[in-house]
Amino acid sequence: MTGPDAGPPAEAPSEAVRAERLRAALALRAAGTEPWNVDFDRDATTKEAVQRLVDHEGRDGAAPPPRARVAGRILARRSSGGLSFADLHDEAGRLQLIAERDATPGGYAFLQQLDLGDIVGASGPLRRTRRGEPSLGVETGVLLAKALRPPAEKYHGLQDVEARYRRRHLDLLTTPARRRPFIQRSQIIAALRHELDRRRFLEVETPILQPIPGGGRARPFATHHHALDQELFLRIALELYLKRLLVAGFARVYEIGRVFRNEGLSPRHAPEFTMLEAYQAYAGREAMLELTEALVGAAARAAAEVPGEGETEPTVDLTPPFRRARMADLVLETVGLDVLDRWDDPAGLAAEAGRLGVELPPDPTSGLVLVACYEERVERTLIAPTFVLDHPVETSPLARRRRDDPRFTERFELVAGGRELVNAFAELNDPLDQRARFLEQARLGAAGDLEAHPMDEDFLEALEQGMPPAGGLGLGVDRLAMLATGAGSIRDVILFPSLRRREGDAALPAADGGGRGLGGAAR
């Protein structure tokens, strides 16, 4: 933290207010009142205090009024002559504090010197005002943390979206209702974990720093380890290490973790996002379909159960079961192109798709025509959750072929809100086939494809050890949170989204030292 008279340049202009508050805080300290205190033992949240009052009113009124000790942040203040009111907010809700100049002069003086944003503790009897507002009559008040900076505008809050992302703490403290999507997100992840744990999946943690970033097609972030003098990459997927654990003998494993992709940002893409991947030995696609419905359904229920009203509400019903449809049938239905019927005439198919306005790669196979039609014309129209089945082999390098129709794979995606939410398939466990597919990817990489999957001999060695047949799925947790909360942007379900650095932001810390490692003072 900078010194008392040097705020960060990027946020400095409220210096007048800050200087006034600092002056008041130092005056308090000089008068013997510490502006930043350590402990305050509350005996109720605001919600519990109100309940205490309600319970008391349910009995007959002869008993003395109940008391409470509460703590929280002051977000509104009013006074009316010899009366002083303040709204104290905590994680559970809001409670009005009140004090009379004549009856409780100590509490009155305490409330009068508060600023918006101060964190306080207060104790006294509970009662209702004439308007029926449950209130705590302040007998004693303690300043727990003086706020040198005020909250944002009390009625509208922070409206500027950039400010809301860059100063999320201010947004959330000023407008407590904006915490709800993040509580929902937490409950969604808890529900996913609960469902998997219930099914005896083992939660594991695999490397984020990887020598070979595999398991998907994406450009990675690169970094460097000084002591090893080695290039490392942030993972783009969880897949290859989880499969090694299937080889190792764990029959059901999953990981929920951050993955990193060095690609463009959008309302649906963040450079770091949270993925769930789960692998189940001796299971096939049908088990993954069932597991997906269970996970998504549980997550949606968990989000809906979070109390309060959000600024947005879900527009997609995530209640299973979900519709199942083969990709080829969806294309026939939506685009009017019968790919299966004309499979042996890829040139004719491509010409027909081109007439329909679909952009195609050069010399496409029938499978590539199918995928192009699907991605350009069908996917965005699938609003209600839909399982899209049977992707062609060409675009599914890690999935097993269908035995009854080798043109297609035992793969599916769950699409909802027009976007892919889950990708799952029966995993390829043939090390010879896997090597061939890696070699093909390496060829593409050599030809300049920045997202080509790198060759990974260590992984191939593990596969050669023998990996049981397995079903696997990957689920985009942020997108699931968006659907379950109705958020329009992925930044609305990520607390501190990545933004471009602004001029005037604090300088980079030294490359070594200065940080507080786990081996240091923190533990």
Add this chain to the structure above:
RNA sequence: GCCGCCAUGGCGCAGUGGUAGCGCAGGGGCCUUUUAAGCCCAGGGUCGCAGGUUCGAAUCCUGCUGGCGGCACCA
């Protein structure tokens, strides 16, 4: 990366060619049941940054910075 839109006191907003205003917050005062409390007084911004056009620019033009949205890629 390309295209479009946006940027005005700490916060929420008005002002589209004549030299910047309102509300909240902050300062001072009044008010003994308020709750977006109310009333009175005083203060605070060279309008994101840098150029240009003009007698005159928050306003028109160019570039830059940041954000948002779209396209492309992906979850």
